[in-house]
Amino acid sequence: MKKIVIIEPYYGGSHKAFIDGLLKNLPAVFTLHTLPARKWKWRMRLAAPCFAAQVQGGELELSAVDCILCSPFLDVAAFRGLLPPAFRTLPIYTYFHENQFAYPVQVNDKRDFHFALTNLTTALASDRLAFNSQYNFSSFLEGCRGLLGKMPDMALPGWEERLRAKTTILHPPLDFREIDALSGPLRNNPEPLLLWNHRWEHDKNPELFFAALFALQREGVPFRVIVAGESFLRQPKIFAEARIRLADRIEHFGYVESRQDYIALLTRADLIISTARHEFYGIAVLEAVRAGCRPLLPNSLSYPELFPADFLYKEDNLLPDLRKCLRKTDSIDGRKLTDKFSWPSLREDYCRWLGLNRKQKTGDRRQYS
DSSP: OOEEEEEEEEESHHHHHHHHHHHHHSSSEEEEEEEESOOHHHHHHHHHHHHHHHHHHTSSOOTTOSEEEEOTTSOHHHHHHHSOGGGTTSOEEEEESOOTTTSOOOTTOOOOHHHHHHHHHHHHHOSEEEESOHHHHHHHHHHHHHHHTTOOSOOOTTHHHHHHHTEEEOOOOBOOHHHHHHOOSOOOOSSOEEEEOSOSSGGGOHHHHHHHHHHHHHHTOOOEEEEOSOOOSSOOTHHHHHHHHTGGGEEEESOOOOHHHHHHHHHHOSEEEOOOSOOSSOHHHHHHHHTTOEEEEESSTTHHHHSOGGGEEOTTOHHHHHHHHHHOOOOOOHHHHHGGGBHHHHHHHHHHHHTOOTTSOOOOOBOOO
């Protein structure tokens, strides 16, 4: 059975869920070397020499390994160069959950292109690449073109062709079993129940979402709202305003600590809305749709890859399309819409990318972490 070392300097959130899914669903023996999901800038700059030092010191064993799997939080070019010579040709596969060209910065922060250049050198130094969406890969290439176009006195011929040749688009497989266990076939809300379950940050454009709700409120349109998602110390002021102005319409407002309680909210809602200006994939939306929510999503970013045009709205057309959705009484088949993003549907694609024997039995074969 193939032996794979996973090096993840940012083991949390979607990165952790992705790795945990690999362990449970792929026929390989995985060895994990991870760091907690914090201080991401330090991780990108110094995880490579730290893990290379572990190889040099014997704490990270590579002598009987078939390949290394990592995320772009590991600077692959630096890591490979710092490895002992015997391990520098070991295949390294990098899975891009995000890229630093299109990743949003805080409103008042200046983008540090060092991290984007690290993404580029990581891609060039990796043997195989996978991006979680076509949008992620396209925005990565666009960012590279723009940055390299400013490069003085040097050239990097053929870089895009080399990257395209070793890149695969692989959606991150989702485990829907918890949602399926709680989901029922029918909603029974006396008024349409709308859902927001995104990060409380500016790139999710909450101002547009709440502006639409304020307009419906003024028009006397009946609805209720659930506002979930992760919040931080720095958050858009619109959330505090919305909590006051929509007080009589709110079913829930705030982060949900319990996974079971969160899923229960998804199974109650009728409509999941996104107003995102940025989204590399869309796990929160997919989970809500799996639970039976009708999606209303921008016709941009990763969403056209995930859903038919019937569920997408054009720019500046949210409010009229939302009004139409509130008049719909038919239910959607959330499982049919999301089955292709599940582990049973995507397992074979991952086996091919990693070169695994697909006939082997799966299971969590973690040796240590």
